[in-house]
Amino acid sequence: MSKKVLIINTSRSQYDDGTPTGLWLEEASEPYNILTEAGIDVDLASIEGGEVPLDPNSTQNDELNKYAQFVDKLKQLPSIADVDVAHYDAVYLPGGHGTVFDFAHNQQLAELLADFKAEGKVISSVCHGPSAFVGAKDKQGNFLINGVKLTSFTDNEERTMKLDNKVPFLTQTELEKQGAQFVAQDNFTEHVETDAQFITGQNPQSSVAIGKALRDALL
Numbered sequence: 001m002s003k004k005v006l007i008i009n010t011s012r013s014q015y016d017d018g019t020p021t022g023l024w025l026e027e028a029s030e031p032y033n034i035l036t037e038a039g040i041d042v043d044l045a046s047i048e049g050g051e052v053p054l055d056p057n058s059t060q061n062d063e064l065n066k067y068a069q070f071v072d073k074l075k076q077l078p079s080i081a082d083v084d085v086a087h088y089d090a091v092y093l094p095g096g097h098g099t100v101f102d103f104a105h106n107q108q109l110a111e112l113l114a115d116f117k118a119e120g121k122v123i124s125s126v127c128h129g130p131s132a133f134v135g136a137k138d139k140q141g142n143f144l145i146n147g148v149k150l151t152s153f154t155d156n157e158e159r160t161m162k163l164d165n166k167v168p169f170l171t172q173t174e175l176e177k178q179g180a181q182f183v184a185q186d187n188f189t190e191h192v193e194t195d196a197q198f199i200t201g202q203n204p205q206s207s208v209a210i211g212k213a214l215r216d217a218l219l
Contacts, residue, residue: 002041003218006088007032008080008109008132009046010098013053015166022053023074024096026204027126029067031092031211038215043088047102047109049079055096058204085112088121090218095127095153095204100167103132104174110136113144117197124214126201127153134174146179149195151202154184 009023035042046052052074064071085091091112093103103109109132116123118139125132130152136144155172158164176182184202185191191202192209199217201210 002039003089004041004043004087005035005090005092005214005218006083006085007042007044007092007094009044009052009074009077009094010096010102011046011048011050011052012098012101015097015101017166019166020053020056021097022055023058023094023098024055024127024204025058025063025067025071026207027094027096027129029063029070030207031094031214032070034208034211034215035218038219040215040218043083044073044077045080045083046077047080047106049077049082051075052077053098055098058096080108080112085115090122090124090214091116092214093125093129093132095125095129095131097128097163097167099128100131100169100171103129104134104169106132106135110144114138117144120197122197122199122214122217124199124210125152126206126210127203128171130175130200131171133178133180134169134171143178145175145198147181148198149181149183149193150175150198150200151183151185151191151193152200153203154187156184157187157203160187
């Protein structure tokens with residue numbers, strides 16, 4: 001029986017100051033293609049449902065054409081409230097700065113992740129997607145990623161992009177506060193960490209690598 005993965009995308013289209021943001025397209029499309037080509041069933045959802053906003057900075061190099069079939073799938077998605085997550089073997093959380101606004105401190109998403117952790121299912125995420133772990137607790141009331149070796153977009157990368165003053169928190173700092181064993185590599189280099197059921201990637205440059213790691217964990 002084929003394994004099933006749920007990809008959860010941001011619904012947030014802008015920073016608090018109105019600057020456009022959203023999903024970083026490559027971080028969702030590359031793993032989607034890698035998983036589906038391996039015969040793994042992949043469903044898409046988002047926080048609020050409807051059309052997923054794309055960060056315009058992630059579509060500057062003809063990505064809309066390169067990933068046209070995937071982009072078409074983002075036009076109308078169910079919300080996580082309407083998805084029965086019991087049927088999935090893994091969840092994957094791509095980034096984009098939209099996630100720091102609607103993944104973090106999201107009780108519905110946190111409960112979903114607590115269920116996946118309790119059942120030993122794979123929890124994977126890249127770049128800003130691990131902001132979903134911020135504020136999330138497991139069934140025992142401990143921070144979801146306490147003691148977990150992981151990575152995400154680093155504080156140094158955020159400052160290099162000069163976006164540290166536009167986000168509500170720095171993802172690395174928050175994950176470290178909640179007990180994560182954070183591993184950072186050089187800015188904008190491919191980097192994936194695997195710790196038991198957790199698979200995390202540092203940045204957009206890790207999109208293919210995390211897709212392959214997730215695929216390999218399920219096959």
